[in-house]
Amino acid sequence: MLTLQEPIARRYRLQRCLRRGGMSDVYLAYDELMHREVAIKLVSSDDADRIQRLHREVQAMSKLSHDHILPILDYGEQDWYHYLVLPYMKRGTLRERIEKGRLTEEEAGNILTQVASALQFAHDQGIIHRDIKPSNILLDNVDEQYVYLADFGLAKAVEEGSDLTQTGYLIGTPEFMAPELIDRPESISSDIYALGVLLYQMLTRRTPFTGGTPVSIYWKHLRELPVPPTHLNPAISYAVEQVILCALHKDPQRRFPGAEAMAQAYETALKASEQTGTSLIAQNFAPAVVTLHKADSSTLPDAVRQTIPRRQSLRRNLQKSIVALVAVVLFAIPLSLGFLVARDSSQGHLIASAQFAGNTQQTHHASTPRSTPTQSEIRTPRHKHKHKHDSDND
Numbered sequence: 438m439l440t441l442q443e444p445i446a447r448r449y450r451l452q453r454c455l456r457r458g459g460m461s462d463v464y465l466a467y468d469e470l471m472h473r474e475v476a477i478k479l480v481s482s483d484d485a486d487r488i489q490r491l492h493r494e495v496q497a498m499s500k501l502s503h504d505h506i507l508p509i510l511d512y513g514e515q516d517w518y519h520y521l522v523l524p525y526m527k528r529g530t531l532r533e534r535i536e537k538g539r540l541t542e543e544e545a546g547n548i549l550t551q552v553a554s555a556l557q558f559a560h561d562q563g564i565i566h567r568d569i570k571p572s573n574i575l576l577d578n579v580d581e582q583y584v585y586l587a588d589f590g591l592a593k594a595v596e597e598g599s600d601l602t603q604t605g606y607l608i609g610t611p612e613f614m615a616p617e618l619i620d621r622p623e624s625i626s627s628d629i630y631a632l633g634v635l636l637y638q639m640l641t642r643r644t645p646f647t648g649g650t651p652v653s654i655y656w657k658h659l660r661e662l663p664v665p666p667t668h669l670n671p672a673i674s675y676a677v678e679q680v681i682l683c684a685l686h687k688d689p690q691r692r693f694p695g696a697e698a699m700a701q702a703y704e705t706a707l708k709a710s711e712q713t714g715t716s717l718i719a720q721n722f723a724p725a726v727v728t729l730h731k732a733d734s735s736t737l738p739d740a741v742r743q744t745i746p747r748r749q750s751l752r753r754n755l756q757k758s759i760v761a762l763v764a765v766v767l768f769a770i771p772l773s774l775g776f777l778v779a780r781d782s783s784q785g786h787l788i789a790s791a792q793f794a795g796n797t798q799q800t801h802h803a804s805t806p807r808s809t810p811t812q813s814e815i816r817t818p819r820h821k822h823k824h825k826h827d828s829d830n831d
Contacts, residue, residue, distance in 0.1 A: 444469060445515050449477055449522065460487055460590050465525060475510060478521040488519055490590050495521060497564050497592040505555040507575060507587040528581050532571035535642055539670060542677055545639040546707050548574070548584055549632075553700035555586040556632065560595075560625050560696065567591040567623050569631035570613050571638060593623065611654040612644040617689050619659065626689035629699060633684025633692075636703070640677075641669040645685060674710030677703065 444450040448470040455476060456463040466477045480487045498509050511522035531548065534540075540548070552574060559566060568591040577583035591608060607618055615630035638644050645663035648654040666681050667673045680703045686692050693699040 445477065445518070445520055446511070446513055449475065449511075449520070451477070460490055461521075466522075468522075474525045474527070476523045476525045478523065480519045482514070482517045482519060491519055491521060493592060494588075494590045497559075497589040500562055501559055501564065501589075503555050503558045505551045505585055506558070507585040523587070526575040526585070527578055528576035530572050531574040531576065531584065531639075534576065534581070535571055535639060539642045540639045542640065542673065542707055542710070544582075545636060546703055547582055548639065549636055549703055550700045551584050552586055552635070553632065553696035556628060556696040559586075559589075559592070560628070563595045564589070564592050565595055565623050565625065566628055566631075567593060567609055568613075569628060569635055570610050571635065574635075595625070597622070607655070611648075611651040611658075612646065614655060614658060615689070616655075616658040616687055619655075624689065625695065626692050629684055629692045629696060630689075632696060632699060633681055636684065637663070637666055637681050640673055640681075641666050643669065674706065674713075676706035676709045680706050 445466070448468055449466040450469060452465045452467060452474075454462060455465050461478045461480045463476055463478050466475050467473075468475050478491070480491045482488065495509065495512050498506070502508070507523055507526075509521065510524065511520075513520060552569070556566060556569070566586070566589060568588060569586075573586065573588040575585045575587050577585065607614065609618070613631040613634045615627035618627055634644055646654050646657035646661065648657060663682070663685055666678050667675070680699065683702070684692055684699055693702065
């Protein structure tokens with residue numbers, strides 16, 4: 438662990454390492470001026486590339502003031518280090534939440550809405566995140582259903598070219614990288630693809646493509662289709678699955694045009710699946726309520742009234758047939774021993790009886806009316822949250 442004799446900027450005293458990454462190390466520190474815990478990102482001054490990316494993150498996040506984007510508290514340089522101070526989210530990341538179990542469609546939709554709102558705001562400011570993944574989504578200290586999009590270390594302006602032409606290699610997390618990045622600059626659509634991978638992972642606990650090396654993973658993005666999410670989690674509805682697969686389309690032009698459009702499509706799919714599910718439950722388990730009224734033939738339509746004598750005649754004939762059949766059966770009971778001896782005729786009789794019983798049951802069910810319950814509109818309450826960053830960390 439890094440040990441410093443004096444607090445950074447005379448106020449941030451390091452306590453322990455939270456995360457070591459390829460671009461920076463993040464420490465838990467205590468802000469002796471504001472009396473609160475903070476997260477501080479440190480980059481060594483002898484690494485020009487990392488310093489450049491830290492400055493890029495500061496520039497990007499200084500333009501992005503949004504309820505679901507983790508804000509910058511402070512930044513600067515001291516001795517051999519450049520630092521960036523952020524709020525400390527003690528509940529951890531979405532990645533840690535997913536490791537405990539997959540999310541429900543409602544939980545995933547709540548997080549998707551918040552992240553999409555933050556991402557849409559960044560896109561509107563001309564900034565592409567380029568590193569959407571669960572470890573860069575932090576859970577709020579007060580409400581774990583409230584999240585922040587963080588780590589804009591790989592963010593870049595929309596008009597900038599691809600890193601592939603500048604450095605000779607792609608930059609990002611292979612599991613979340615869109616296939617077109619092999620020969621095109623990053624775009625809003627590549628962030629949408631990563632958002633689709635995030636949604637896939639929230640609902641299934643795995644990413645669409647995995648492999649032993651970054652190259653093997655990215656090759657699958659280029660050549661293979663993802664396993665349908667419903668194969669991994671049957672609780673996912675068909676409508677929700679279509680939203681995921683649309684975001685993961687190989688062709689950028691076939692994906693959602695923006696993050697908010699994707700979130701709205703998911704909300705619509707979720708409502709549709711909830712209403713369909715409620716309808717099926719009602720049809721299977723709701724008791725049928727039948728109200729009987731004495732019908733007056735004078736009030737019935739002519740077409741119905743004309744059929745009444747015919748139906749009454751058929752009913753009388755059917756009753757006579759049933760009485761005759763019962764008489765035959767009662768007469769046949771004393772002769773049962775004879776039927777046992779005559780096995781061939783007995784088998785034919787049993788088959789005929791079974792067929793008659795089946796036909797009778799079918800006739801009875803067909804004549805029994807069913808009530809069809811009406812579907813009620815289901816509304817999912819939206820999450821409202823007011824948050825003050827300074828008070829969260831006290």
